[in-house]
Amino acid sequence: xxxxxxxxxxxxxxxxxxxxxxxxxxxxxxxxxxxxxxxxxxxxxxxxxxxxxxxxxxxxxxxxxxxxxxxxxxxxxxxxxxxxxxxxxxxxxxxxxxxxxxxxxxxxxxxxxxxxxxxxxxxxxxxxxxxxxxx
Amino acid sequence: xxxxxxxxxxxxxxxxxxxxxxxxxxxxxxxxxxxxxxxxxxxxxxxxxxxxxxxxxxxxxxxxxxxxxxxxxxxxxxxxxxxxxxxxxxxxxxxxxxxxxxxxxxxxxxxxxxxxxxxxxxx
Numbered sequence: 001x002x003x004x005x006x007x008x009x010x011x012x013x014x015x016x017x018x019x020x021x022x023x024x025x026x027x028x029x030x031x032x033x034x035x036x037x038x039x040x041x042x043x044x045x046x047x048x049x050x051x052x053x054x055x056x057x058x059x060x061x062x063x064x065x066x067x068x069x070x071x072x073x074x075x076x077x078x079x080x081x082x083x084x085x086x087x088x089x090x091x092x093x094x095x096x097x098x099x100x101x102x103x104x105x106x107x108x109x110x111x112x113x114x115x116x117x118x119x120x121x122x123x124x125x126x127x128x129x130x131x132x133x134x135x
Numbered sequence: 136x137x138x139x140x141x142x143x144x145x146x147x148x149x150x151x152x153x154x155x156x157x158x159x160x161x162x163x164x165x166x167x168x169x170x171x172x173x174x175x176x177x178x179x180x181x182x183x184x185x186x187x188x189x190x191x192x193x194x195x196x197x198x199x200x201x202x203x204x205x206x207x208x209x210x211x212x213x214x215x216x217x218x219x220x221x222x223x224x225x226x227x228x229x230x231x232x233x234x235x236x237x238x239x240x241x242x243x244x245x246x247x248x249x250x251x252x253x254x255x256x257x258x
Contacts, residue, residue: 005154008150008153008154008157009150009154012146012149012150012153012201013146013150015201015202016142016145016146016149016201016202016203019201019202019203020203023203067153071157071160074157074158074161075157075160075161076161
């Protein structure tokens, strides 16, 4: 239960963050960049989309799915084993994708984006919690 | 309120409401134990159904706050909801926490009120 509470909390933080980025993108405004000054450079680069889907939308979908599954697992919505598997698979894929995006910022774009790093750390932390709790 | 502080408060309260909603959905009959007998007697529907309704309301308030959609409305509903909770649950070990949540929700409500509503209150 504690692990699920933490996973749900991290998912909710991810939702609020991605909604903020989506709103800023739609309004064509620069997001606040608390650390560094290159958020906009990363968020408007050619790597900010996978095919035609912006990364912030993909992130929102991931976090919404994760929060729903965490909720399902708490309430005990069947099939629990299936939700458990999907959750682990989604976090594993998200963690790998975040690793790739962090590499892009570091070596290809050569600029750091606070929001992208925050999202990456959120997903990695979810992965660590899943591994440590072994539920 | 400073913009950053507002968002910390908004997201924090959103998570609290969402999580409480999920926990009530899991075991509505246990959560109904917090209701004072006089309040339970006033309910026109079975207590479990009332708790499920409460859970859904908590989740809606939490979701609105989380995505920053009509935060003043969500915070107002949350504040009213917390006043009702404080009234119908009596003085318990967790009353102090609910008072803190209510104060935080009122702060959020006051800070997010749209100018047109603020002007109506002032005039």
